[in-house]
Amino acid sequence: MCMIHSKWEFTNFVCESLDKDFGEFEYCFIKSVNRSYKYISGKYKLYRRPLTKLTVNTALLKRFNGYKPFLYNISVDICKFYKNPKSNMVMKFFFESYTAFAKHNRTCPINNDIVLDKLPASVMNHRFTDILPFPEGDYLIETRWVLDGTSRAIFEIIIERLPPKAVPFSGPTLDPEWWQQRCGGSLAGCKVPVVEALPQGAMVACACTRSNLLLALSGNLAADSDADSDSDAKAPRSDRGVERSK
Known part of the structure; x- marks a missing residue:
């Protein structure tokens, strides 16, 4: 017998617009191309432009008879974060997990649609195994966009680390x-x-x-x-x- 190392897989990707006057998701899906290549894509059409302020809340949950908070639940003023990513190293870790696949400007004021294009599961294999190792299990990464204290949009990525x-x-x-x-x-x-x-x-x-x-x-x-x-x-x-x- 021999051991094959554990790996991460996307198992679900859910997007919801909570304020359709603020913006709407044009598409949001997960696609399995073959056994070794799976990716997620999404596009959010922003109607209220330009945005000079926006709070982004990111929470990590782990499945223990239902999803429970696990390690991180952080909120940042995204415009301040764009200017100084090192101001919050945890958000920087999550942010850098997808920026190479984000097809939109990352500056303020925000004046464009938000696009995530073909983020592969291999990114999770690298970042959540080599850079910041996580134990096996199912995880939920939940991100909310909040303006004036009200959540306007939410998207959730469910990932699973398979055992060796x-x-x-x-x-x-x-x-x-x-x-x-x-x-x-x-x-x-x-x-x-x-x-x-x-x-x-x-x-x-x-x-x-x-x-x-x-x-x-x-x-x-x-x-x-x-x-x-x-x-x-x-x-x-x-x-x-x-x-x-x-």
Whole structure:
């Protein structure tokens, strides 16, 4: 057996206009192109222009028998934040997670529609694993746009960190050269791949450190992994919506 590192996936993307005189969402969707490429896109048509002030509230929730607050719930004056992103490092972390895919000006006054174009799940894999690691589970990132104390729009991204998966393979399991040929150069953050035998020799994995198993497989192992994934693929997930605990 070998271990494939856990990954993040989008499971839902919900947008709601609470004040249609202020603006409306033209589209808001999640799309799965193939097994390894899933993205979200949205466009908010802003009717009240220009905006010289707007409060953005971002909250992180984790699913524990319903979604409960988890670590962060922050609000910023977006115009002040645009001028000095380092004024709030938590908001800066979330902000930088999508700015490369935001097709609108990020200056004040705000005088344009808000567009998010094809934000891929791979961004979450990098930011929520390598930069700021989060435990496995389902998370809800909720963002509200607030003007004069009233929420005008809300969008919610539900993401899930899947657990590592053990897959069968055939090959010389304890041959370092065999493993380095297949794992070398493909491990994010690893300068020198390390071959580790896990307890009882039941599994072998490429690792940066003993506590941080990261395995990116290629060649025969990738084929074995794909075959295993096909054999136990689950039925498509239903739209879960957002269920918060009271």
